[in-house]
């Protein structure tokens with residue numbers, strides 16, 4: 001088994017772009033913008049309309065500001081590099097747009113609410129964005145039935161495909177193909193064969209050491225190359241990752257729902273970020289509100305709630321009943337990481353916290 005860090009570097013090494021497309025700004029929220037600013041357009045400088053003239057020169061369109069910049073040498077603080085506007089030194093009354101060394105419209109930016117408004121003010125009715133990958137989700141297990149089903153005593157409704165879908169939705173991936181397959185080699189082979197052309201195939205369950213855990217063998221028989229199987233991680237050790245003959249990737253995630261949610265946050269999200277050439281959400285360092293014992297010899301991610309005490313935010317670990325306890329995820333704000341070499345940690349220890 002490999003470490004979490006090694007697993008992450010294998011996963012991100014398989015990242016690739018899925019191409020680009022042009023969409024209307026109305027649909028752009030949550031997508032990844034890939035254009036530099038078009039300098040022929042009027043844009044906002046300190047919230048004031050400005051116009052690109054040529055090379056390094058800009059004309060501010062409001063009279064008062066034209067005056068305040070008139071004494072500056074043209075191009076002394078703004079220049080265009082590779083089609084992007086760059087600010088060389090802080091401008092007078094500078095706003096967020098105009099800080100030293102900033103490229104206000106750098107490529108590969110996640111279009112959040114403020115980015116969308118900046119695009120709007122700059123006249124970008126249509127924007128070029130990263131194309132979304134084709135994704136399929138396969139939930140395996142004889143006991144798994146569709147969410148709307150009435151269950152028999154031995155059955156359980158599929159929740160994993162919903163957890164995976166909500167991770168994908170963060171990137172604007174809305175309608176992945178979905179399938180439910182029993183623990184049956186032929187059925188698995190048929191379903192996986194029909195989905196091998198996807199960019200990302202995400203399978204839950206069937207990747208551990210049980211007799212009916214056929215997923216790795218079926219994938220190997222279809223020419224999917226295993227890059228690793230098993231990560232020194234709790235919960236979520238039974239994790240499989242590989243590459244399809246067509247160049248897509250396959251995530252074989254643990255069936256246990258809490259383990260699966262951890263795997264989506266720690267591995268699936270950074271993979272998609274790497275494909276889009278954007279940074280993954282970084283963890284924040286927060287102190288423990290209580291001492292924390294460690295049960296396994298691996299890196300351990302445990303669900304925590306953020307509590308505000310004495311003007312500080314602290315991490316309160318949520319008691320959870322094993323890696324199937326998806327209810328613990330609901331009560332928590334995210335997961336904190338206790339590294340493998342740390343056994344018991346005293347109250348106040350700073351830990352990296354990954355918000356859901």
Ligand SMILES: Nc1nc2c(c(=O)[nH]1)N[C@H]1C(S)=C(S)[C@@H](COP(=O)(O)OP(=O)(O)OC[C@H]3O[C@@H](n4cnc5c(N)ncnc54)[C@H](O)[C@@H]3O)O[C@H]1N2
Nearest residue numbers: 139141157158159160205206207208209238254255256257
């Ligand atoms: N001999 C060994 N057995 C197991 C090991 C091991 O190392 N050696 N590891 C255990 C750990 S840890 C985990 S995690 C599980 C993972 O096994 P699978 O990935 O094969 O998952 P399943 O057994 O199919 O399911 C586990 C659990 O989760 C429920 N489940 C599965 N799919 C869904 C779904 N789509 N929605 C909701 N719930 C789901 C399933 O009913 C089981 O209760 O292996 C251990 N065994």
Ligand code: MOO
Nearest residue numbers: 235236237259323
């Ligand atoms: O690693 Mo398993 O995911 O603990 O239950």
